[in-house]
Amino acid sequence: MATAPAPAxxxxxxxxxxxxxxxxxxxxxxxxAGYTVTVACQYCGSLLDVANPDxxxxxxxxxAVQELEIPLGTRGTLRGVEWEAIGYMxxxxxxxxxxxxxxxxxxxxxxxxxxxxxxxxxxxxQLTRTPDWAGHTIALDGQNYDPFFANGxxxxxxxxxxxxxxxxxxxxxxxxxxxxxxxxxxxxANNEEISWSLSEWMPPKEVGKAFGISALVxxxxxxxxxxxxxxxxxxxxxxxxxxxxxxxxxxxxxFGSSASLFRGSLPVTLDGTPQSATVxxxxxxxxxxxxxxxxxxxxxxxxxxxxxxxxxxxxxxxxYQAYGVAExxxxxxxxxPWTEGDRGATVKVxxxxxxxxxxxxxxxxxxxxxxxxxxxxxxxxIDLQVRRGGVFISNFILAALFIxxxxxxxxxxHMGFESARRGESDFASSGSDDD
Amino acid sequence: MExxxxxxxxxxxxxxxxxxxxxxxxxxxxxxxxxxxxRPGVYGPTHK
Numbered sequence: 001m002a003t004a005p006a007p008a009x010x011x012x013x014x015x016x017x018x019x020x021x022x023x024x025x026x027x028x029x030x031x032x033a034g035y036t037v038t039v040a041c042q043y044c045g046s047l048l049d050v051a052n053p054d055x056x057x058x059x060x061x062x063x064a065v066q067e068l069e070i071p072l073g074t075r076g077t078l079r080g081v082e083w084e085a086i087g088y089m090x091x092x093x094x095x096x097x098x099x100x101x102x103x104x105x106x107x108x109x110x111x112x113x114x115x116x117x118x119x120x121x122x123x124x125x126q127l128t129r130t131p132d133w134a135g136h137t138i139a140l141d142g143q144n145y146d147p148f149f150a151n152g153x154x155x156x157x158x159x160x161x162x163x164x165x166x167x168x169x170x171x172x173x174x175x176x177x178x179x180x181x182x183x184x185x186x187x188x189a190n191n192e193e194i195s196w197s198l199s200e201w202m203p204p205k206e207v208g209k210a211f212g213i214s215a216l217v218x219x220x221x222x223x224x225x226x227x228x229x230x231x232x233x234x235x236x237x238x239x240x241x242x243x244x245x246x247x248x249x250x251x252x253x254x255f256g257s258s259a260s261l262f263r264g265s266l267p268v269t270l271d272g273t274p275q276s277a278t279v280x281x282x283x284x285x286x287x288x289x290x291x292x293x294x295x296x297x298x299x300x301x302x303x304x305x306x307x308x309x310x311x312x313x314x315x316x317x318x319x320y321q322a323y324g325v326a327e328x329x330x331x332x333x334x335x336x337p338w339t340e341g342d343r344g345a346t347v348k349v350x351x352x353x354x355x356x357x358x359x360x361x362x363x364x365x366x367x368x369x370x371x372x373x374x375x376x377x378x379x380x381x382i383d384l385q386v387r388r389g390g391v392f393i394s395n396f397i398l399a400a401l402f403i404x405x406x407x408x409x410x411x412x413x414h415m416g417f418e419s420a421r422r423g424e425s426d427f428a429s430s431g432s433d434d435d
Numbered sequence: 436m437e438x439x440x441x442x443x444x445x446x447x448x449x450x451x452x453x454x455x456x457x458x459x460x461x462x463x464x465x466x467x468x469x470x471x472x473x474r475p476g477v478y479g480p481t482h483k
Contacts, residue, residue, distance in 0.1 A: 172440075233443075239448060240440070240444050251458060255458060288462075290463075318470065321468050321469075322468020324467070346465050348463070348468070349468040350469050351469060351470070353465075392466065394465035397452040398464075398465075402446075403451075406443055407443075
């Protein structure tokens with residue numbers, strides 16, 4: 001792109017002009033008469049010099065003019081301004097990676113570019129100022145742009161319509177591109193000038209609606225400056241999800257207190273004899289509560305104690321049951337001494353309503369036969385503690401999994417998008433050493 | 436707010452509601468014990 005003239009609003013008079021193509025005789029309409037320098041005939045493709053009153057044939061073509069996705073002369077409103085497509089160029093990197101550029105014109109706002117690349121669209125503007133280097137990035141208007149493509153060579157493969165400079169097929173410029181989400185800063189240079197342009201990614205639907213394009217596709221991999229459609233959703237979901245988790249943790253902290261209701265000791269022997277004890281009364285005054293029963297046999301060695309708990313409501317005789325086991329084994333083998341098991345066991349009984357209860361504890365102490373005849377097996381007592389309240393950590397973990405699963409899913413899609421986008425860059429890190 | 440953010444908000448509210456409901460009723464699917472099956476309310480010998 002050459003540097004666009006910057007017409008002042010007061011000096012612009014919207015003007016169209018018709019002229020006759022010296023090659024094919026077709027009527028060529030100039031939509032930006034007074035600014036257009038070159039026009040490619042829309043019938044035969046011949047390039048005409050219209051800078052002077054006498055129209056001069058620059059290059060003669062007899063090719064059929066290709067059908068454009070946005071026919072020249074089409075008007076569409078983008079960013080609140082009505083633009084008219086007056087020129088079209090197809091460009092490429094030496095014939096590869098082709099893209100299209102429509103030159104848009106509005107007599108009061110000048111020129112813009114509508115760039116189509118693999119189905120993605122960008123709305124570009126020629127800059128009249130030069131960006132600054134900021135370390136390894138480029139800065140413009142306080143925003144930093146990361147290098148994306150370097151040392152490219154863009155050539156013109158096809159033109160039709162009118163342009164504000166002498167464009168011709170085959171001319172090429174050196175290009176470098178820098179991006180930030182949603183925007184691309186492009187540098188084009190030839191022997192005569194260096195120009196900068198800033199293009200903004202446009203949602204295909206917006207361009208389609210403006211210019212009546214129906215066949216819209218989403219480019220993949222994404223355009224270099226295409227913002228991730230999941231980026232904002234990830235941020236919002238993270239705020240919502242972690243906010244809810246924080247609320248849950250706060251509730252657990254505030255309402256998770258517990259109170260001791262009973263503490264005592266029960267005798268036990270490891271001879272397989274069923275034993276029983278009743279603890280009570282245990283008064284539960286909350287509407288619903290968790291009842292924790294902890295049993296610990298501090299002297300337990302090479303044996304286990306099966307413990308059945310039955311919490312019985314004195315008034316309704318409704319029973320709540322749980323089972324626990326305390327076990328402890330030790331010995332010595334070729335690797336040295338070993339121990340296994342836990343002398344304590346805690347059970348949590350859920351959803352116990354208010355009332356006065358008795359806790360029936362039925363337990364049987366067993367000696368481990370594998371300990372050997374001379375091994376010590378003993379247990380003297382069980383320390384029992386009953387507490388009301390507390391929280392189920394497992395509930396929180398389950399809720400956290402359900403809350404984080406969609407967030408992780410969106411984050412993975414976001415990372416996949418960003419990885420595909422960055423993978424197109426000349427500065428993408430490569431995992432192979434092929435080159 | 437995007438539609439999917441709204442859906443996710445509702446999802447979180449639903450999960451949060453279940454969590455706070457389980458706290459209120461002291462319920463957990465992972466509890467070690469709970470209410471026992473109801474036995475017939477008749478005790479003692481049934482011999483005529």
